[in-house]
Amino acid sequence: MGIREIEIFRAVMTSGSMSKAAVLLGVSQPAVSQAIRKLETAAAVSLFARTRGRLEPTSAASALMSDVDRFFAGYEYIEHRIRSLRSYGLGRLTVAINPAFGLGFISRAIAAFEADKRGVQVSLQVMNTHEVHETVSAGKVEFGLMAAGLSMAGLEHSPFAHLRAVVVMRDGHPLARRRTVTPKDLERQPFIALNSADPTRISLENQFGESGVFLKPLVETPNSHTVCELALAGVGVGVSHPLVAADYMDRGLTIRPLSVDVVLNSVIAFRAGAPLSEHAKGVIRQMRVQLAQESSALAAKMAA
Structure with a gap:
């Protein structure tokens, strides 16, 4: 069983028939049928039932498909990453950040960073803390900024902000x-x-x-x-x-x-064993400068 058989299985599941999968992949229908039989033999389970000329996925096929989707999501991300490296070299940074810092604050920090390091492409993903944690853990971004409190197993992290609501x-x-x-x-x-x-x-x-x-x-x-x-x-x-x-x-x-x-703690996290790039370090430094400036400005306004 190889990746090609898995790819053909996915095409059959998404298209709904072997003939459509063959057209989608640019191969013959017998080649699709052979790949499915090979996969069924390797797995020792029946993946499709043929009923009245129609192909119906079995429960085993549906269970397998969820894992196949996750596999291809990771594979497609790697392809995207390779294309990005080809286009931008190492001049690209991916960041995930929670909404509290993900609009005005990060916009100002990135503007200051780009003023000094023009040409660095930044992919900024704003999502809730649980999604930031999942995205960082999966290695889909270089670092994330999120609320503290979740397990940091497998992640390096450092405190970022300690603020009062x-x-x-x-x-x-x-x-x-x-x-x-x-x-x-x-x-x-x-x-x-x-x-x-x-x-x-x-x-x-x-x-x-x-x-x-x-x-x-x-x-x-x-x-x-x-x-x-x-x-x-x-x-x-x-x-x-x-x-x-x-x-x-x-x-x-x-x-x-x-x-x-009512204390709001946040942390910066990245995958263990995946050192931060110089661009990532530069953005984090600017974020810390921005945090100090905005915290001081707010304290002065509230004291006025």
Whole structure:
């Protein structure tokens, strides 16, 4: 059994017949039939049933197909990577990043990096923390930035940010007059929450529970950007990542600190045994500079 037989099996499964698979692959139908028989013999299972002239995949074929799809996804990525290396050499960087840092923050960091290192092609993938973790673990990107808390088995990692969540509301909201917002202050407010499985939401509910406060969200959303947009629209108040919220201050959003600590930790991760390229190191250095600058600027605005 070789890759060619697996490729023919996949073509039969996706096209629905041996004749269509033969056309798709540019081979004869007997060659397709022979490859399927060879695969069935090697696997010692029947992969297709012939019923009334139609080819029906067996349960074994369906189970095998899920593994075949994963195999070809990896194979196609390797082909894509080879084409990229041919086109760009080593002047290409792939990064996965979670939404909190994946819009304004990373855009500014990459702009500063490109100003110094023009010509480096960056492939930026914005996805949730679990997807970042999976993508980094699979070796599909050079490094990822994600929320801390997941297993780092098989990965090298280093701390990136240690920040405190903030309360966000539209300018002119009654709570904007307070220097600090307490759990009790939020108890009777229309509340915009992150999704229930979000680590920030879990930490928030634990902290508020200790104060005897149990929030009933009016709206739930998966990321801080939407929390800020909803608060800006006057839907209610919410708790957000501070650097996300900072991008909305000039549009009419007020930020206030929470009286309890809801900490947002994030890490940079890459595969063990896969040293970072100089371009990756350069982007990470710029990200750390950007983090220090934006954290200081936000602290100054909130203290004003």
